[in-house]
Amino acid sequence: xxxxxxxxxxxxxxxxxxxxxxxxxxxxxxxxxxxxxxxxxxxxxxxxxxxxxxxxxxxxxxxxxxxxxxxxxxxxxxxxxxxxxxxxxxxxxxxxxxxxxxxxxxxxxxxxxxxxxxxxxxxxxxxxxxxxxxxxxxxxxxxxxxxxxxxxxxxxxxxxxxxxxxxxxxxxxxxxxxxxxxxxxxxxxxxxxxxxxxxxxxxxxxxxxxxxxxxxxxxxxxxxxxxxxxxxxxxxxxxxxxxxxxxxxxxxxxxxxxxxxxxxxxxxxxxxxxxxxxxxxxxxxxxxxxxxxxxxxxxxxxxxxxxxxxxxxxxxxxxxxxxxxxxxxxxxxxxxxxxxxxxxxxxxxxxxxxxxxxxxxxxxxxxxxxxxxxxxxxx
Numbered sequence: 227x228x229x230x231x232x233x234x235x236x237x238x239x240x241x242x243x244x245x246x247x248x249x250x251x252x253x254x255x256x257x258x259x260x261x262x263x264x265x266x267x268x269x270x271x272x273x274x275x276x277x278x279x280x281x282x283x284x285x286x287x288x289x290x291x292x293x294x295x296x297x298x299x300x301x302x303x304x305x306x307x308x309x310x311x312x313x314x315x316x317x318x319x320x321x322x323x324x325x326x327x328x329x330x331x332x333x334x335x336x337x338x339x340x341x342x343x344x345x346x347x348x349x350x351x352x353x354x355x356x357x358x359x360x361x362x363x364x365x366x367x368x369x370x371x372x373x374x375x376x377x378x379x380x381x382x383x384x385x386x387x388x389x390x391x392x393x394x395x396x397x398x399x400x401x402x403x404x405x406x407x408x409x410x411x412x413x414x415x416x417x418x419x420x421x422x423x424x425x426x427x428x429x430x431x432x433x434x435x436x437x438x439x440x441x442x443x444x445x446x447x448x449x450x451x452x453x454x455x456x457x458x459x460x461x462x463x464x465x466x467x468x469x470x471x472x473x474x475x476x477x478x479x480x481x482x483x484x485x486x487x488x489x490x491x492x493x494x495x496x497x498x499x500x501x502x503x504x505x506x507x508x509x510x511x512x513x514x515x516x517x518x519x520x521x522x523x524x525x526x527x528x529x530x531x532x533x534x535x536x537x538x539x540x541x542x543x544x545x546x547x548x549x550x551x552x553x554x555x556x557x558x559x560x561x562x563x564x565x566x567x568x569x570x571x572x573x574x575x576x577x578x579x580x581x582x583x584x585x586x587x588x589x590x591x592x593x594x595x596x597x598x599x600x601x602x603x604x605x
Contacts, residue, residue, distance in 0.1 A: 262598070267513045280300060291492060293486055298483075298509060491513040523581065524578060541601070544596065
């Protein structure tokens, strides 16, 4: 047999077999076909806004976590101290505001008003009373003031002892100190007045009484004029600033606990107790539960056989006998040419549409980067 004849017979056989296979393939794949792709995942990188030293690593690589579960704990000691300091400062400015508001202004007006009336009465008495009565009254005032000063000093000593032992607030000690100073000043003033009376300097004493009346009345007018409002406004601003400081530190303390933002699988966590974590640096990589998906490309000729929401079967080389269930999440509306530089009509027949298929992998057997075959069956 001639060589050319043999070749023709072989070619004819190949043609027959190929035609038969093509017809079988068209029949077999009319309602089902396979597209290939690569498994990908929606990963989340988690860290802390404040950073710090690792106190405890709670989560482990490969385990699943729920939203809000603790992954890593950072040492909070410095922030705890800062919070206590900020809260103390807030209490201090709130106490200051309390003194400036409520009934304080009215009480102060009433106190100064009474003091003004008393000073005026003393002035009137100096002008009208006989000299001996003035001397007797001055002596009595001096003894009373002296007793008050001695009592104030003894009280201050007791308060000072308690303050040194931190048994009372510093404000109580400051108040006692002010009262002791005022009592001492009152005693000296009473003694000076008594000495002036004895020396017969009645005109000078009357002048001093008039100055005292004028001084008290001036303070009273100032308080009634509303200048006190400026101090209240300043105290309010101080409170707002102190509260903001407290809230800031509380927010920073919250960041010392690194939590899972969603239900996820811990993909990467390489930390040990004592490690330093930088602020804003991711320290844990999570894979969102149910986030594995296949990026595949659907030929234009098969576009009518697939749709979003369609269930499909997925196989990977690692589990060749197992079908994983998937759902087409999205078919991109913009087609692509692969390779991208093809121009002719025949070449445009190679146009494909990127397709995303979400995988149901409850046992976490699949991994990003695996090659996958997606079998699509016409519904």
